[in-house]
Amino acid sequence: MTETIRRTDRIRASQLIGRGWLNTGGREIALEDLRGKVVILDFWSFCCINCLHVLDELRPLEERFDDVLVTVGVHSPKFDHEADPEALSAAVERYEIAHPVLDDPSLTTWQAYSARAWPTLVVVDPEGYIAAHLSGEGHVAGLTSLVEELVAEHEAKGTLHRGDGPYVPPEPVSRTLRFPGKAVPITRALSGDESSVGRFLVADTGHHRIVELEADLETVVRAYGGGAAEAPEKGHRDGDAESARFTEPQGVAVLPQQVAEQVGYDIVVADTVNHRLRGIDAATGTVSTVAGNGVQRLIDSERVTQGQDGPATGSLGTSPLQVSLSSPWDVLWSEAADRVVIAMAGTHQIFTFDPRTSELAIWAGTGLEGLTDGEAEQAWFAQTSGLSADAAGDIWIADSETSSLRVLRVAQNSQAPRVETIVGQGLFDFGFRDGAPEQARLQHPLGVAALPDGSVLVADTYNGAIRRYHGEHVAADGTTVAAEISTVARGLKEPSDVLLDSDGTTLLVVETNAHELVRLAVPEEYLSVDEGALQTQRPTTPVSAGEFALSIGFSAPTGQKLDDRWGDPTQLKVSSSPEELILEGAGSQEGLQRRLRLNPEVSEGVLHITARAAACDGAPGEEIPMHAACHLYQQDWGIPVTVEDGGDTGLQLDLRGVK
Numbered sequence: 084m085t086e087t088i089r090r091t092d093r094i095r096a097s098q099l100i101g102r103g104w105l106n107t108g109g110r111e112i113a114l115e116d117l118r119g120k121v122v123i124l125d126f127w128s129f130c131c132i133n134c135l136h137v138l139d140e141l142r143p144l145e146e147r148f149d150d151v152l153v154t155v156g157v158h159s160p161k162f163d164h165e166a167d168p169e170a171l172s173a174a175v176e177r178y179e180i181a182h183p184v185l186d187d188p189s190l191t192t193w194q195a196y197s198a199r200a201w202p203t204l205v206v207v208d209p210e211g212y213i214a215a216h217l218s219g220e221g222h223v224a225g226l227t228s229l230v231e232e233l234v235a236e237h238e239a240k241g242t243l244h245r246g247d248g249p250y251v252p253p254e255p256v257s258r259t260l261r262f263p264g265k266a267v268p269i270t271r272a273l274s275g276d277e278s279s280v281g282r283f284l285v286a287d288t289g290h291h292r293i294v295e296l297e298a299d300l301e302t303v304v305r306a307y308g309g310g311a312a313e314a315p316e317k318g319h320r321d322g323d324a325e326s327a328r329f330t331e332p333q334g335v336a337v338l339p340q341q342v343a344e345q346v347g348y349d350i351v352v353a354d355t356v357n358h359r360l361r362g363i364d365a366a367t368g369t370v371s372t373v374a375g376n377g378v379q380r381l382i383d384s385e386r387v388t389q390g391q392d393g394p395a396t397g398s399l400g401t402s403p404l405q406v407s408l409s410s411p412w413d414v415l416w417s418e419a420a421d422r423v424v425i426a427m428a429g430t431h432q433i434f435t436f437d438p439r440t441s442e443l444a445i446w447a448g449t450g451l452e453g454l455t456d457g458e459a460e461q462a463w464f465a466q467t468s469g470l471s472a473d474a475a476g477d478i479w480i481a482d483s484e485t486s487s488l489r490v491l492r493v494a495q496n497s498q499a500p501r502v503e504t505i506v507g508q509g510l511f512d513f514g515f516r517d518g519a520p521e522q523a524r525l526q527h528p529l530g531v532a533a534l535p536d537g538s539v540l541v542a543d544t545y546n547g548a549i550r551r552y553h554g555e556h557v558a559a560d561g562t563t564v565a566a567e568i569s570t571v572a573r574g575l576k577e578p579s580d581v582l583l584d585s586d587g588t589t590l591l592v593v594e595t596n597a598h599e600l601v602r603l604a605v606p607e608e609y610l611s612v613d614e615g616a617l618q619t620q621r622p623t624t625p626v627s628a629g630e631f632a633l634s635i636g637f638s639a640p641t642g643q644k645l646d647d648r649w650g651d652p653t654q655l656k657v658s659s660s661p662e663e664l665i666l667e668g669a670g671s672q673e674g675l676q677r678r679l680r681l682n683p684e685v686s687e688g689v690l691h692i693t694a695r696a697a698a699c700d701g702a703p704g705e706e707i708p709m710h711a712a713c714h715l716y717q718q719d720w721g722i723p724v725t726v727e728d729g730g731d732t733g734l735q736l737d738l739r740g741v742k
Contacts, residue, residue, distance in 0.1 A: 119244025
């Protein structure tokens, strides 16, 4: 293990090849144009929550080194929809990306730089050589040290060129709403205002505010946070409605009257990019922080450094302002649980929050990314993004990265719920297909709504559609109808939420990329769609059957050392789809090296790999101080492989700073 993330070999960076460029004023950028600058290539996809985290991690670095550093986003799509240039352009605007972006729909540049995971960061020095290759998030400390080192070195050599980079900002556009995320109906008078019933609370995500919208879906009655709509401001600030600030809020929930009176606020907001929950007192307009310390939660550092790999659920205590959260995406008041349920997208888990006692808890999910059902404490989720409770109290979940509709069965026992997948196959399987649930396919859904008739609507975001799941039921004529998925509407621009309007016969859809809420009549007969089942198209790696060596490269950044106080601070978890692909070596163990045995009877599959490492501030050879800050590094890979003669007998992946 070494102290730096910098490579010592001299490998020339490859050309930047793609379909086109954004944020350059129409100019094509060649790597030679960036000579004299430190360049960070950020391989990302706009579906990926970890990629969105990296965008925010890089912003302070870009501001600090604005005259010597150029970030280039290389958009390498996972889902079919992400290859649509209009969808990419909207995403670049939505996430306020202030650097050039290369559209790489065929993964040409992705392959040239041997990227295998979203996100991947490659640092290129001012002379055009690769200085570092990193996977995952949480690398900003090491990147800062490396940029400082490269700037000093190349300034001394005379190969550093200061000045503006190639970024050209787009022209601003004025809208009433900007990329709205979630909406909820106001079903009780807020602070005694009976006229509020029938209106909607909307997360006006792109304007960084929460608005109360009239039933006409156009008139903003009041707004909380964000400043002026024509010049929105983001940030984190408590206070009155005008001075408060959010950053890309998503989910909104209205508390029951009795609970609101007890805690002093009516509305709970998932303040996504601030990694917090906020409360709004509708009577005064006061916004307060009710949970989250603003530091992004990765995984439980104490559990990992002490080698624990058991259930990760349970109480986090009653001091919620001291707890780290990670991109809460939706919130819901659950009568069955008698508390707020939170879709914690950043850690792939379901949390709960009791406003009366201030207790935060992890309710379901290990924190590992994938699709695994069973007891809540053992389940795997992947970017949980939408929640809805049905009449029985079960919680329906839009699990976006697995393109799945899932349900947390809590009606019988809220203390020991189970997770069940209704539609969905895994991280890399998606499509647009109706029919039996086991054959149906979705594409990155973000919203879900349980209806009074027992059916469930899904905002099938990347298919631009509203889908409906109806379980097995008895028809009016007494016959039993099998469970099925149907399509209610299509042709929408990234619908991110759906709900039933107050009349009970109309759907209300949050059409994010159209910047509006729209009403849709519920058709008597649903559409039938079968556009096929698809898989994420990435290059496969030929591997040989039999003995297979897996190695993960990791080095702590300058100023940190591996935290070995409780033994080996690194951990590797390996599985496969299908399970039969790995005959020996699957499971979770300490260390970043593993010997597998691959099955010659399986022709193809996916290796699922999660690597973790813990490091703390301190110098090599010295003891870690008692109160040193510690850092968790984690990355998940899904590596498509084909088993064939002459294939690779091993795989090297980079978590940090491989030599």
